[in-house]
Structures are given as C-alpha cells and as structure tokens.
Amino acid sequence: AGIFVVAAAGNTGLDEEITDVSIPANIEGVISVAATSKNGNIWKNSAFGSTVDSYTGEERLFPNQKPEISAPGVRLYSTYSSDSDSSLYAYSSGTSDSTVLVTGALALILERYYEDIAGEDGKIDYSEINRVKLALANSAISDDQDMPHHPQKGYGKLNAISWSDEIKIEFGVE
Numbered sequence: 001a002g003i004f005v006v007a008a009a010g011n012t013g014l015d016e017e018i019t020d021v022s023i024p025a026n027i028e029g030v031i032s033v034a035a036t037s038k039n040g041n042i043w044k045n046s047a048f049g050s051t052v053d054s055y056t057g058e059e060r061l062f063p064n065q066k067p068e069i070s071a072p073g074v075r076l077y078s079t080y081s082s083d084s085d086s087s088l089y090a091y092s093s094g095t096s097d098s099t100v101l102v103t104g105a106l107a108l109i110l111e112r113y114y115e116d117i118a119g120e121d122g123k124i125d126y127s128e129i130n131r132v133k134l135a136l137a138n139s140a141i142s143d144d145q146d147m148p149h150h151p152q153k154g155y156g157k158l159n160a161i162s163w164s165d166e167i168k169i170e171f172g173v174e
Helices: 095-118 126-139 160-171
Strands: 006-008 031-036 069-072 076-079 089-092
Touching: 006 095, 031 095, 069 095, 076 095, 095 126, 095 160, 126 160
Parallel strands: 006 031, 031 069
Antiparallel strands: 076 089
C-alpha cells in the first residue's frame, strides 16, 4: 500500500533469552531502529536481531537484516504526558525514541522525492520500499567496515543527508 513502517528494535539488549528485535520491527519490509547513546555508541539495552526470519525460517538478507539502522535514543528531551506528573517535557531513552529521528528523515525524503520513488504509476510498492531501505543501508555510517551488518547496530548510524544522496542515486534523480 506504499506505507513505510518504522519500528523500534526493542529495549531487550541485556536479556539473553530474547533473540530477535521486537514486533513489528522483525517483519521484512519494516525499518527496524536501534538506539545509540550521546557518544554515538550503541545503547546497551538496544535489542539484537536474529539472522533468521522467525516467520519464514529463512536467512535475512541485505537490506532486510535486523535492525537496519541506529539513531540517537538516550536521554532525548521531548514532550511527555503522565497522570502522575504535570511536566510537559521529560528525558526519555529507548529505541522508540530513535524511531522518531529515522521517521523524520524519511518524511523529509518522501516530501522531496516522492514522485521519483513512486515512478510512473505514482504509487510506492514493496519493491520501491525495499529500494529506499537499500539506500538507507548504503548511507549508514558504520564503525566496522569489515562487518557490513551488526546484529545490534544494524548497518550503522543514521545520516539523513547521505540517505537523501543515496535515494538520488538509487532512483536516478538528477
């Protein structure tokens, strides 16, 4: 239906009994997001992804290995609501916080390149969603060039400008 889903990988990195990212981040077409700390290192609680898709039993392949990307997610200051607290803002940590940054970058890319991504029929299909994910993976900033995908860090850290540049390459935008 042309809908991008960006989901939190989960905050289970320290739980050895949990062997994959959370639902729906574990679904193939979904962009699964890990969290990094202020210094740019992966957050210890960020979930690990399995190399095997739990639904199909098949090995996950590029660009659908989980998680796909990491973004800041520790002590982000944002709006907050609670029955027990009258404050409108608070610090929060987690992979859910990281998804906001990836979703924002994706929204800007779609605002600028929607027509190029959608192609002649004007609709984004699964193939085009996968190409956007391919551009995301290729644009990620990786600490380890010898390991293209890490089960906790994904393909690397979000770089929105590089992602936009990769979209132009992937879709032949001039």
